[in-house]
Amino acid sequence: MNDRALFQPKLWTVLREGYDLATFRQDAIAGLTVAIVALPLAMALGIASGATPDKGLITAVVAGFLISALGGSRVQVGGPTGAFVVVIFNVIAQHGYDGLVLATFMAGAMLVAAGFAGLGRLIRFIPHPVVTGFTAGIAVIIASSQVKDFLGLQMEQVPAEFLPKWAAYFSALGTVQWPTLLIGAGSLGTIILLRKWAPKLPGFLISIVLAAVAVALLGLPVETVGGRFPDMPRGLPMPSIPAISLERMAALVPAAATIAFLAGIEALLSAVVADGMVGTRHRSNQELVGQGLANLGSALFGGLPATGAIARTATNVKAGARTPVAGILHALFLLLFILFATDLMAFVPMAALAAVLFMVAWGMSEYPRFLALLRMPNSDRAVLLLTFGLTILVDLTVAIGVGVTLASLVFMARMAEAVEIESGTGIRVDSELDGDDFAQREALPAGVEVFRITGPFFFGVAGELLDALRRLGQSPRVIILRMRLVSVLDADGVAGVMEFAEQAHRAGAVVILSGVQPQPRGMLARVKRDADHSTRFRMARDYPMAVDMAQRIMERLDRE
Secondary structure, X not given: OOHHHHOOOHHHHHHHHOOOHHHXXXXXXXXXXXXXXXXXXXXXXXXXXXXXXXXXXXXXXXHHHHHHHHOOOOOOOEEOOHXXXXXXXXXXXXXXXXXXXXXXXXXXXXXXXXXXXXXHHHHOOOOHHHHHHHHHHHHHHHHHHOHHHHHOOOOOOOOOOHHHHHHHHHHOHHHOOHHHHHHHHHHHHHHHHHHHHOOOOOHHHHHHHHHHHHHHHHOOOOOEHHHHOOOOOOOOOOOOOOXXXXXXXXXXXXXXXXXXXXXXXXXXXXHHHHHHHHOOOOOHHHHHHHHHHHHHHHHHOOOOOOEEOHHHHHXXXXXXXXXXXXXXXXXXXXXXXXXXXXXXXXXXXXXXXXXXXXXXXXXXXXXXXXXHHHOOOHHHHHHHHHHHHHHHHOOHHHHHHHHHHHHHHHHHXXXXXXXXXXXXXXXXXXXXXXXXXXXHHHOOOOOEEEEEEEOOOOHHHHHHHHHHHHHOOOOOOEEEXXXXXXXXXOHHHHHHHHHHHHHHXXXXXXXXXXXXXXXXXXXXXXXXXXXXXXXXXXXXXXXHHHHHHHHHHHHHHHHO
């Protein structure tokens, strides 16, 4: 792929390949489905961020349109997300809403510059314990911010800091409004039951509609969106350039950098998830450019920061989306709602939106990954818990900086430990590694492919392996991964192995790990305890044993 192609939006590629009515029909259905899911989320995230529900909807329309039209993924859907809630709330508190608009504008410019500088491939190397730690921390903060509305607590002001906030909650427990709690609990229960028994239905939308109907018919004294925001505007505002001054920009640089960092991380993670679901490959640098332009556009319309949304992207794929047109249509459907149904938002109970955000926080927590990382060595646990604690108790920017720095120091320490100078048999030629791998491949059974990894295996290597598989043209039925020279494997390395094994499993291939050394074997054994991962890969003592194992697997598959 040439350099020019790396900076072409996927929409251009799709239109050049040809776009027919049948594909449009699939994209339209997917776009409508995602719009139904995004509608309550955009409103709830706008309120949770310290703004208004219409700001969340404006962001979903403007940024959602631009992310799909100009991004580097075929099925990415963007808009406001939970990752920004804490940052937005703090920026508005410190600099006002006009300060947030300028910070979003600056973040958009940073993302565009990062994309053209080719930084798209670098962001994915942020360590998993750091990403999981601050994501789980944000989830706790989001859930904590909704306790007042969920319980209907009578409080004039809720402290911004985590510990004082909960102290204030406990002090106000005697003011719980039982009708509000009933509506909130009913909405939460509806979402949970629908996810379990009817996962294809839009649980968020159904829960807030039922809650609004119940409050209106029964005349319950429950606060609604219209009661808190009586003067919501209809439609989109006229675009305008935010007020810019060097002094104000200097004050907003840390906030803008945090917004850009979060937008880049979440967008590229979402694009990777989408690639795994549809079997395509996104253009990471163009995705950053598209995200940057989307944030510039959102700021021009007075919206919030935006990025790729993993849950909405997954919904888009499951609903049958094939091209970026689905994401564009999702934004247009939301625009129709803003133009013709804004008055209906006034009837939505705040407790119902709090229930929606509880579920958003639960999804963001990624508790299975969090628990899995707690089983990793002490250094990985320390990075995870430190990032998690700093996110909740101090500041998101501090948490990311400290987490990445500590993870880098841990990585350097591990690499230093892996370098040893020995005498005698410590310096030798390993017969397993002699010869040309391509020549060895000719002797393999048909349908078997082999790769050899030299040096540390971390998460980014998984992408290179997947690219190598795609270049083969036809997916093998058995893959041998030679790991004798991989002396150290950390949490990111485990994630890389599992990502590769998962993609191979979806393609119908069996993965055999050959010559795994003691430290990597111990790390992988921790993952094998999980029943969901126990069949994703097999281990062979050395390369000849792996070839023999592959031969038996091929014979069994041929008999079947």
